[in-house]
Amino acid sequence: MRTRRLMDPLGLALENFDAVGRWRETDASGEPLDVSGELPDGTRFTGVTELKRALLANPKPFLRTLTEKLLTYALGRGLEYTDAPAVRGIVRDAASREHRFSALVLGIVKSVPFRQRRSAGEAAAVN
Incomplete structure (x- = not known):
């Protein structure tokens, strides 16, 4: 154990x-x-x-981590430093909506990284 x-x-x-x-x-x-x-x-x-x-009692760290994990899954790639503003915005919006899971999902699908997804090959070419 x-x-x-x-x-x-x-x-x-x-x-x-x-x-x-x-x-x-x-x-x-x-x-x-x-x-x-x-x-x-x-x-x-x-x-x-x-x-x-x-x-x-302190939802922000949990909400940030959950957002990062969900966004990683939604994008099909690891997060990059350029995704940080989107994560902060999604967390801020979800906090204003009583930390609802639906606010996280909506924030992710409306986010710039999700709407302008790149393939793993395109992301590697940029870096």
Whole structure:
């Protein structure tokens, strides 16, 4: 479990859900699940409810990271320094809309990097 704590600390909060989403209190051997973890800033949590509360207490880092990951997927390439203004704008707009996931998605599809997508080959040629 120590390795898991280092590699996937947020995933521990979701450990009560099995592979198909059923709630469980114990692992396959009958041992109680340890659903505690720690955010990168040192905030500790136990379970998904406390994780949610901790993320909502300081939503900007989570929102920025989620935006970066979604934009990376949407673009089909890694982010570049030129994408940073779009990420900041998407995060700012989503914050003004109560951090709604739909605001993130809308911000991504309206963003300049998404509307002016380049293939991986074109991006490499520019760099």
